[in-house]
Amino acid sequence: MQDKINEIEKSIDDAVKDVESSKTLQEIKMRFLGKTGEISALMKNMREVPPEQRPSMGKLLNALREWTEERFNAIEKRIKEFELKRRYSEEKIDVTLPAKVTDDGAYHPNTLIRRELISIFSGMGFEVFEGPEIENDYYNFTALNTPADHPARDMQDTFYISSDLLLRTQTSAGQIRVMENKKPPIKILSPGKVYRSDDDATHSPMFSQMEGLVVDKSITLCDLKGMLDEFAKKIFGAGVKTRLRPSYFPFTEPSVEVDVSCFECGGSGCRLCKGTGWIEVLGAGMVNRHVLEGCGIDPDIYSGFAFGMGIERIAMLKYGINNMKLLFEGDTRFSKQFKG
Ligand code: DAH
Numbered sequence: 616m617q618d619k620i621n622e623i624e625k626s627i628d629d630a631v632k633d634v635e636s637s638k639t640l641q642e643i644k645m646r647f648l649g650k651t652g653e654i655s656a657l658m659k660n661m662r663e664v665p666p667e668q669r670p671s672m673g674k675l676l677n678a679l680r681e682w683t684e685e686r687f688n689a690i691e692k693r694i695k696e697f698e699l700k701r702r703y704s705e706e707k708i709d710v711t712l713p714a715k716v717t718d719d720g721a722y723h724p725n726t727l728i729r730r731e732l733i734s735i736f737s738g739m740g741f742e743v744f745e746g747p748e749i750e751n752d753y754y755n756f757t758a759l760n761t762p763a764d765h766p767a768r769d770m771q772d773t774f775y776i777s778s779d780l781l782l783r784t785q786t787s788a789g790q791i792r793v794m795e796n797k798k799p800p801i802k803i804l805s806p807g808k809v810y811r812s813d814d815d816a817t818h819s820p821m822f823s824q825m826e827g828l829v830v831d832k833s834i835t836l837c838d839l840k841g842m843l844d845e846f847a848k849k850i851f852g853a854g855v856k857t858r859l860r861p862s863y864f865p866f867t868e869p870s871v872e873v874d875v876s877c878f879e880c881g882g883s884g885c886r887l888c889k890g891t892g893w894i895e896v897l898g899a900g901m902v903n904r905h906v907l908e909g910c911g912i913d914p915d916i917y918s919g920f921a922f923g924m925g926i927e928r929i930a931m932l933k934y935g936i937n938n939m940k941l942l943f944e945g946d947t948r949f950s951k952q953f954k955g
Contacts, residue, residue, distance in 0.1 A: 616672060620679050623653055627683060637694050644687050654680055721950040724930040725823055725942060729806050731955060732825050732926070735849045739842065741804040741827065746789030748808055751779050754788040759866040760905045767865045772812035774820075782810035786826035787866060787923055790902075793828060794910035799917050800831040806926070816938050823926035828902070830912065830919030836869070836901060839920040843873055843899070851878040851933065858893065867900025867921060887932070894932060897924035 630643045647653050657676055664672050733743060746754075752763075761767050771784040789805040805826040814820055829838070840859060847855045855878050859871040874895050877888035884890040899922035904914035927942050934953055936942065941949055 616675060619657070620675060623647070623657075623679065624682070626653075627686060631686070631690050634690065635694065635697070637691060637698065640687065640691055640694060647683055648680070648687070654683060718947060719951075721947055721953070722955065723942070723950050724934055724936065724953045725926050727953055727955040728926050728930045728933065729823070729825070731850060732929070733804060733806065735846055736804045736827065739802075739845070741802050744789055744793050744803045744805050745807055746783070746786065746792050746805060748783055748810075749776065750781060750783040750788045752781060754791050755781055755783050755785065758791040758906065758909050759785075759787055760903050760909075761865045765865060767863075774810050774812055783807075784811050785809055785923060786824040787921070789826055790828045790866075790921060791906070791910060794830065794907070794912055799912060799919075801919070802829050802831075803827070816940065819927070819939055819943060822939075824923055825926055826921070826923045828919060828921045830902065830907070830917055832917060834901075834918045834920055836871075836920070839871075839899060839901070839922070843922070847875045847896070850929065851875055854878075854881065856882075859899075862898060862900075864898055864900055866903050866906050868903045870898070870900035873897045873899055873922070887935075896929065896932070897922050899923070 627643075627647060630646070631640070634640050634643065645652060649655065654676070658680075661669060661672065661676070737743070755773075756765075756768060757763070773784050774782040776782065786805045786807050786809060789803075789807070793801060793803050793805075805828070807823065808821055809824050810821050811818070812820060829842075836859075840857070843857045847857045854876075856876040858874050858876075860874065862870045862872040864870040872895055874893040876882045877885060877892050877894055879885050879887040880892070882888075882892040884892050888894050899920065902919040902921050907914040907917060907919070927939055930936060930942065931939065
């Protein structure tokens with residue numbers, strides 16, 4: 616028996632000689648001390664040992680087991696310390712290294728203009744309402760006095776999702792949603808993305824608009840003009856004037872195109888205003904009585920005006936951006952050039 620014990624002790628010594636990880640140590644430990652390990656097997660054999668030899672054999676085997684456990688514990692302690700040291704050195708941070716430089720972002724010109732417009736109009740008492748980008752035909756066209764066979768539908772190349780669902784072509788669709796749910800006085804501003812199948816240096820299939828709507832008793836075209844004068848001065852500069860030109864939109868009557876005097880040349884004519892002294896900035900008009908009626912608002916008691924502008928267009932004019940595509944490339948070297 617003593618020989619067997621010596622043999623086991625020797626094979627333990629051999630096995631743990633080069634061990635470096637606690638995982639391998641654990642495996643070796645199981646080989647000797649595990650339920651089916653070599654020492655456990657010897658213990659089980661005790662049954663076959665004659666009774667008079669059992670006490671001395673038991674002593675020897677207990678001593679072997681204790682010796683083995685102590686041996687493993689000592690090695691385990693050593694390995695743990697070693698592994699901890701290695702982890703510390705691997706995770707060491709050199710606080711004296713220079714920090715990685717991350718590039719600063721910048722607000723997109725659209726965001727700057729959108730915020731500036733909201734700030735100007737909320738100063739005049741407008742509230743922001745955001746309608747859905749996926750609209751149905753009714754809100755985008757029919758309720759805006761543009762029934763299915765109306766020629767004005769051709770003014771906007773529409774992306775249809777189904778025969779009834781579409782990507783809104785104009786934020787004007789939001790006007791109807793507001794008027795259906797709120798009784799006058801109404802004073803809302805509705806910014807958002809719109810979509811049209813159109814793509815060149817001044818058009819993009821997705822762009823942004825800002826819509827305004829005012830409905831109350833005795834609202835006139837003079838109120839619209841006065842408000843636009845105020846808006847133009849705030850966004851393009853104190854010396855800027857506005858003028859209204861007759862136009863056509865199905866949902867307004869009368870309809871106007873709004874120009875501002877050229878803020879680049881002061882009206883004498885330059886490249887920006889193409890020599891005319893005026894720059895077209897938005898469409899507007901008095902809300903058509905059919906539109907009010909359709910939303911349950913009595914046009915004999917109430918009247919209103921509406922206006923809609925392209926945010927990219929305002930950004931391009933204000934910041935002198937000559938290609939609309941620059942607004943869609945997401946290049947921070949471009950955005951960084953603009954301050955709100
Ligand atoms: N929805 C028009 C467009 O996208 C712009 C517009 C014109 C909006 C006149 C209005 C308005 O509210 O009164 O071309």
